[in-house]
Amino acid sequence: MSPRACRAAIEFARFAGEHGSTLYADEFLRYGHQALPGTLQSTYPGLDDWHGPHVLRDRLRNLAGAHPQRDVVFASRSASLMKFAARLLFRQCRNVLTTDLSWPSYDRLLNLELAKTGNRVRKIAILDDLLQRGCTMDELIDRLVSQYVANKCDGLFLPLVDNRGLRLPVAEIANQIRLRSELRFCVVDGAQAFRHVPLDLELEYCDFLIAGCHKWLCAHMPMGLGFVGRQPSSRVVADSLARWSRDGFLDDPLLSFSQELLTGEADLFGETAPVLPMLTANAAATDASSDPVCGDQAACRDIVQQCLTDTNWQFHSPTHAFQSRILLLRDKTGNQRSPLELRQHFLRHGIAVTAYDGGVVRLALPDQPMDVCSLSRLHAALNCS
């Protein structure tokens, strides 16, 4: 968790406990720390990063590299934004191309929305090509674009980085599609990408990008983000958001509350919204604004590679072009420990991993080279297993 985010969470708990139902809270949320009386400002210095939702929006836009006039949508959960994006997709598209890299929950939401319409989804299997067969970047782009054209697709849903750390050249894929066919709406899953890899939103390759604050932004509190990627999509997104909030399709309380704060249009009968995620996201964004997105990935990977020497573990990675700061390691011995056992083993050495079937674990590399202590723990965990 980012230090500022941690401080903001603690201070807000104190503030809410003492002033939660007062006018101070309302003014604080709308206009920021400077709207508080001087005494309160000095009582809660940990909240001084908060300058209102407009500044939060600007900070997140800057971090994402988005155009300064493109909208950013906040929600309690990124799943709410995926639900929104799925409906946006199927209002304009009849046949959406996806891959087997999609996050299963997002896939489910996409199919739920699909089932209500007479449209189609074309799913292309590329996971094995990337992990097992050493597919090159050009081969992948060509395959996806060809399948898109051959199946007469008109919409696209791809992850920028999937949960296994596979990084897709979505901008290039979208651009190639636009040269050969019609791309009506493009949604990108950036949940694993925001503050991990460049989002390249300035290239205007996608219409809507979904991200979150609790992963690489290190805000800890979950908050979904939706970035509008292209100017022609702005009005469709804004109008659809307003209509579907009014008719109850979108029932995310933070989404409604943040729109109230940003637009000034009050909903007298709205649900109580969790506001802490906005504060921690803002604080983490302030911390992140001084850090570049990509540290030296190659150096970090090399260090981990050294740790793997003389152990039962090996990289389970795609070719270099698709690599990110998420590493997959596989137990060479074929040891059939369950994912829970693997996770607990690494936790005992102070390392949080995600474990999968087949003896595969997922590590997220920091953006800076690991210190000696961390490396020792990692080496010990890999050696002991």
Add this chain to the structure above:
Amino acid sequence: MASASWNFELRKHAPLTVGLLALAGVAWWTGSLSLQLAFATLLLIVLIALVVQLYQELFAVPAQPAPLETLLQLAQDREISALHADLAEALKRISAKPDPIFRRLALQSLQNMVDQSHRLAADTIEFSSTESWRVVYEELLKSPGLHLYRSVAYIETAHYWQDGPGQQSTQLNLQLHDAGTVNIERIAIIADFLWAKSDRFPVEPIQTWLDQQYRHGIWLRLVRESQLAGESDLLSDFGIYGSRAVGMQLADAAGRTVRFELSFDFERVKRAEDIWKRLQVFSTSYRDLLDQRS
């Protein structure tokens, strides 16, 4: 009826029979015994053949007359059968009236009805000079199983769909598309005077009308009328309801419906789809026009 047929058959074959008998009598008196025997045998065979033929003709099942067959088929459809009975009763009463001028006018009117009935038989329903077609339009758009509605709007006036009924139909489109009930796509053919080449978008209120649909997610494509100069068969205003029906609209200068023809003929639906595909080649998406502006 049976005795009448019998008499008819007898009369038909009587001359032949009498002639044969006369010939037999002459031969009997003039021929030898063996000749007489042979002739008798031949005569017997001919008589047997005649009797068999007569029997087949008398008891063959006759084909039913066409009106009877029609009545029998109509009887299977209670509603149509009732209409047919009413119409027949009315025709009987008309037929009984002697006035020649009335008769002439009645025959003209009845001929129009016949022509209209033939169109109905060809799966086509016509609405003339009325906006009542919009009721059927709404019924079709809301019908179960309809997921896609493709519309071509031939816009020759700035008042296109700007009147009360037109705005209601627009709202219906927006509601159904927003709810995901029907996917709606539209190609707008716009007269050049409403969309000058120097302008990125058409004139108002057409531009607002189009933009409203775009913001609701309706996929729009635009084409200037002059771009279809060599493709005059593409200049029409129609809507394709799934693969079920196609509706063609003819409007006046004020944008009011002059005629609306709804056809459930699959071949006409296919032809409309061909026109749609060709129009896609000539048209530009509204999204791309917005992209140009940005």
